[in-house]
Amino acid sequence: MDRLVALCKRRGFIFQSSEIYGGINGFWDYGPLGVELKKNLKDAWWHDIVRCPAIGPDNEFLEMVGLDCTIIMNPKVWVASGHVGGFSDPMVDCRETKNRYRADHILVAEATVSRNSKRDSLGNLAVLDGDTSVTDWLKRANKFAKKSGGGEVFPVNIDAFAKYTNLTREEQLLVIGPDTDKPGTLTEPRQFNLMFESYAGAVQDDSSKVYLRPETAQGIFANFRNVVDTSRVKVPFGIAQIGKAFRNEVTPRNYTFRSREFEQMEIEFFIRPDTAHEWYKFWRDSRFKWWQGIGLTSSHLQLREHDKDELAHYAKEGAGTSDIEYKFPFTDPGYGELEGVAHRTDFDLRQHAQHSGLGDKLKYFDQELQLQLQAQGLAKEEIDKRCKYFPHVIEPSAGADRGTLALLCEAYTDDPGRPSGVVMKFHPRMAPIKAAIFPLVDKDGMPEIAAKLYQDLRTTWNVQVDNKQNIGKRYARMDEAGTPFCFTIDSQTLQDQTVTVRHRDTLQQERLNIAQVRSFLAEKIG
RNA sequence: GCGGGCGUAACUCAGUGGUAGAGUCACAGCCUUCCAAGCUGUUGGUCGAGGGUUCGAAUCCCUUCGCCCGCUCCA
Numbered sequence: 001m002d003r004l005v006a007l008c009k010r011r012g013f014i015f016q017s018s019e020i021y022g023g024i025n026g027f028w029d030y031g032p033l034g035v036e037l038k039k040n041l042k043d044a045w046w047h048d049i050v051r052c053p054a055i056g057p058d059n060e061f062l063e064m065v066g067l068d069c070t071i072i073m074n075p076k077v078w079v080a081s082g083h084v085g086g087f088s089d090p091m092v093d094c095r096e097t098k099n100r101y102r103a104d105h106i107l108v109a110e111a112t113v114s115r116n117s118k119r120d121s122l123g124n125l126a127v128l129d130g131d132t133s134v135t136d137w138l139k140r141a142n143k144f145a146k147k148s149g150g151g152e153v154f155p156v157n158i159d160a161f162a163k164y165t166n167l168t169r170e171e172q173l174l175v176i177g178p179d180t181d182k183p184g185t186l187t188e189p190r191q192f193n194l195m196f197e198s199y200a201g202a203v204q205d206d207s208s209k210v211y212l213r214p215e216t217a218q219g220i221f222a223n224f225r226n227v228v229d230t231s232r233v234k235v236p237f238g239i240a241q242i243g244k245a246f247r248n249e250v251t252p253r254n255y256t257f258r259s260r261e262f263e264q265m266e267i268e269f270f271i272r273p274d275t276a277h278e279w280y281k282f283w284r285d286s287r288f289k290w291w292q293g294i295g296l297t298s299s300h301l302q303l304r305e306h307d308k309d310e311l312a313h314y315a316k317e318g319a320g321t322s323d324i325e326y327k328f329p330f331t332d333p334g335y336g337e338l339e340g341v342a343h344r345t346d347f348d349l350r351q352h353a354q355h356s357g358l359g360d361k362l363k364y365f366d367q368e369l370q371l372q373l374q375a376q377g378l379a380k381e382e383i384d385k386r387c388k389y390f391p392h393v394i395e396p397s398a399g400a401d402r403g404t405l406a407l408l409c410e411a412y413t414d415d416p417g418r419p420s421g422v423v424m425k426f427h428p429r430m431a432p433i434k435a436a437i438f439p440l441v442d443k444d445g446m447p448e449i450a451a452k453l454y455q456d457l458r459t460t461w462n463v464q465v466d467n468k469q470n471i472g473k474r475y476a477r478m479d480e481a482g483t484p485f486c487f488t489i490d491s492q493t494l495q496d497q498t499v500t501v502r503h504r505d506t507l508q509q510e511r512l513n514i515a516q517v518r519s520f521l522a523e524k525i526g
Numbered sequence: 527g528c529g530g531g532c533g534u535a536a537c538u539c540a541g542u543g544g545u546a547g548a549g550u551c552a553c554a555g556c557c558u559u560c561c562a563a564g565c566u567g568u569u570g571g572u573c574g575a576g577g578g579u580u581c582g583a584a585u586c587c588c589u590u591c592g593c594c595c596g597c598u599c600c601a
Contacts, residue, residue, distance in 0.1 A: 002594090010537060010551080016593085023592055101598075187527095194599085215601085250527080250599050258600065323601090337601055399601055419562045440559055468553095472561035479561090491559055500560075509560075 001329035004412045005255060007422060011480050013037065013408065014256060026252030026260035028401075033481055036432035036462060038263075038404045042242055044294055044429060045265045045398070050240050057282045063237035064267075065227060069219025071244060072200065072210045080355035081218045081348065083195060083211075092164065092186050101178065105129040106164035106186075108175050111141040113151035122148065123183055124175045126164065134158055144181070196246045196260075212246040217395060219243075220268045221348045225362055235366060235391050236279065238269035242400065254330045256401050263400035268344075270391035272366070276343050279394045280319040284341045287396045288324050291338065291403075295427030296410050300327040302335060318343030324398075326406040338406055339398035346390035353390070363388045411482055418507065419472050424482030425505055428525045433483040434461040435521060438474050440490040442467045449489045453499075453514060461521060479504060485524070487517060 008014040012031030016023040030038055046066070048054075053062035078084045092103045107129050111122040122144045127137045134157065141153040164172065164186070177186045196212040199205075213219065220239045227239055242265045252258050271279045288303045306321040321342040325335035353362040366387045373383045411424040428434065437454050439446030450465050457463045464483075466474045471488065478486055486502040493499055498511045501520065512520055 006537070021592095025592075245601085247600075251597090253594090262601075264601075340601065397601075402601070421562090438560085442558090444559095446559095470558060470561085470563070472563080474562090475560080476562045486560095488560065502560080507561075 001255075003414075003422070004329070004408060007412070007424075007480060008034070008408065026249060026258070028256045028259055030404075033432040034404070037407060037426070037430060038400060040430045040432070041294070041403050041407065042263075042265065042400055045290075045400075046240070046242065048290060049238075049265075049267060053238075054286055056236070057278045058236070063233055065231050065233060065237070065239055067220055067223060067227065067239050067241045068243065069213075069216065069223060069241065071213050071246075072198070073213065073219065073222065075210055076355055077218050077222055077352075078195065078211050078214075080351040081221075082351070083214055083218075101128065103165045104163055106175075106178065107133055107137075107161035108164055108167065109137060109156050109160045109162065111137075111144060112154045113141075113145045113148075114154065115149070115151040119154070120151070122153075124171075126175050126178045126186075127161075128178055133161065137161075194247050194249070196248050214247050215245050215397070216241045216243045216264045216266045217268060217397065218348070220266070221352055224270075224349060224352075225358075228364060234368065235364060236269065236271040236275065238267050240265075240267045242266075254328070254336070256405050257328065257330070257336055259401060262402075265398045265400050265403075267394075267396045269394040269396070270364070271394060272369070273346070273389065273392045276319040276345075276392050276394070280341070280343045283394050283396045284322050287339055287341055287398070291324055291406075294407070294430055296326065296406055298410060300410065301325070301338075301406075302327070304335070318345045318392075319394075326402075326409070328405070328409055336402070337399075338402050339396060341394065341396045344393040344395050346392050348393065349390045360388065362390070364391050418476070418479060420476035420479040423479040423504060426482040426484070428484045431482050431484050432462065433464055433478070433481050434525055435463045435485040435487060436474070436478045436483050437463060437465045438471060438486060438488045439465075439467045440471060440488050444491070445494060446489045449493060449514070453487065453489075453517060457518065457521065460518075461525065475502065485521065487512075 005014075011033055013034035015029045015031055017027035017029050018024050050064045050066045053064045056062045075084070092101050092106060105128050106126050108124050108126045111125045112119050113122055114120075122141060125137060125140050125144070127133050127140065130136075138153065138155065145151050145153050164175065167175070172186065173184045175186055176183045195214050198210055198212065199208045200210045201208045220241055223239075227233060243263065244261060245264050246261050249258055249260055252260055256262075267283075269279060269283065284303065288301075291301055302325050304323050304325055306323065321340060323335075323337045324339040324341070326338050327333070327335050330336075349362055353359050356362070366389070370383055370387045373386060378386075407426065407430055408424075411426045413423050413425050415421065415423050426432075435457065437450045437457070439450045447467055450467065454463060454465045466477070468474070475486060482504070484504045486504075488500045488502065490500065492511075493514065497514050499514050499517065500509045501512050501517075502509045
């Protein structure tokens with residue numbers, strides 16, 4: 001990983017943001033090669049999702065439209081989405097053990113023990129919220145009882161627990177932390193607001209407070225009505241968006257993997273509620289195949305269905321959530337999430353219907369269903385009731401920066417056999433530079449032929465000419481940039497109009513007529 | 527936020543109190559007929575920053591900033 005980070009810096013893929021001022025934690029810049037790589041990823045996504053989407057499970061072309069929303073929206077959006085409440089979890093530190101807990105995950109109950117037919121207190125014991133809270137607590141209580149002279153602990157049930165957050169500060173000071181044996185080691189709960197705040201307008205007070213969006217999805221939900229009213233889309237259809245999002249992470253870590261400013265590629269796909277399972281499976285599987293199709297072909301890519309207990313609040317009742325994960329060098333042997341595919345039910349549209357006051361006006365009217373039901377001869381009231389609904393949503397949400405990082409990790413290949421010692425084996429569609437053109441020597445008319453070929457190819461692809469230094473160094477530079485093809489003009493070119501093409505991954509060369517170079521690249525890159 | 531480690535040239539590093547160095551890269555020129563060959567030259571560092579000790583600090587002390595690893599959180 002260190003070698004990859006060094007290469008990214010050296011070749012201009014990724015720089016630390018504002019490096020000359022000492023950098024800033026959790027923010028990263030893309031250099032000349034990195035921006036091409038990331039743009040290729042985003043362009044491929046936009047092309048394959050919006051412009052040229054696959055055939056759906058209903059054997060129809062998918063109906064997809066794009067959207068580009070602002071980063072700052074009316075703050076009520078974030079109240080409705082639950083981010084204002086849910087993204088500011090109070091945290092508690094333990095001074096003794098240096099552990100940190102979510103305050104609302106700490107449960108407290110007084111432990112009492114029976115001694116000499118009296119009931120003695122052992123103190124207010126804390127445990128972490130979970131399936132085993134009661135048994136964990138009992139184990140601790142028994143341990144405390146044993147230490148302090150025996151006796152039988154009075155059992156408790158789940159209702160006996162108080163949340164740490166609901167205690168007064170005086171009560172909190174009496175709590176014995178989850179991993180200590182003394183009271184008073186836990187700090188006061190502190191807010192970690194995961195949304196960046198700013199102010200719209202000159203006056204900085206609560207009335208002008210705004211947030212930088214923590215996800216692009218809410219802009220899509222907020223525009224649901226506009227898109228339906230203006231673009232003739234019919235359920236099932238999707239709205240796609242690529243854009244920046246911001247989360248004030250407690251600990252940005254692992255290179256660009258958890259950045260505070262990052263870019264998402266999100267789809268909200270609106271469907272009839274009763275078709276959720278088939279659409280969920282469709283998106284889960286097609287998104288997995290897509291990542292494979294742009295070069296993540298190794299066993300480092302995996303699809304993982306979420307367990308019930310890790311589902312987000314809005315997805316509990318849904319068809320499921322799964323992650324497309326990549327085994328990064330820093331997560332190995334674990335995996336890190338590239339994209340989440342979630343059935344969000346109708347949670348978000350309902351929230352916005354309620355908070356905006358629009359209510360049923362935000363519902364979708366399904367005219368196709370209306371025709372079907374009319375044909376079945378149902379009563380008008382029944383038809384209206386069933387045709388007007390909040391569509392359910394399947395959300396494939398991918399990280400563009402994480403995707404770019406996965407492409408870099410996948411491509412990185414040590415090869416002591418070649419001069420550079422390392423080669424970036426990007427899929428040709430993703431490669432920042434598609435081809436390089438080398439005059440074997442910088443004279444005898446070769447540079448002129450190279451320039452002519454460059455003039456032709458650059459109208460379609462990002463190509464480079466390099467006539468500096470010997471040919472080996474030039475190949476080595478292109479290996480580190482991950483350029484899949486190098487065309488070399490040599491003395492034979494002067495006689496028969498052929499050039500050599502050198503394949504990055506195999507080092508093999510073949511001769512090609514210079515007139516065929518364009519069709520060769522078109523076939524290999526698409 | 528807490529604990530541990532690390533900051534010297536664009537990169538990899540040497541330099542433990544006495545004039546800041548090496549290799550690589552980059553750039554210019556020469557040379558060069560297929561994988562970082564060779565020659566000449568050039569650019570580039572207030573040694574992360576600030577303060578202190580000292581005749582003198584990259585080096586010792588304090589503070590601070592940034593990065594890496596762990597805890598917590600998370601896409």
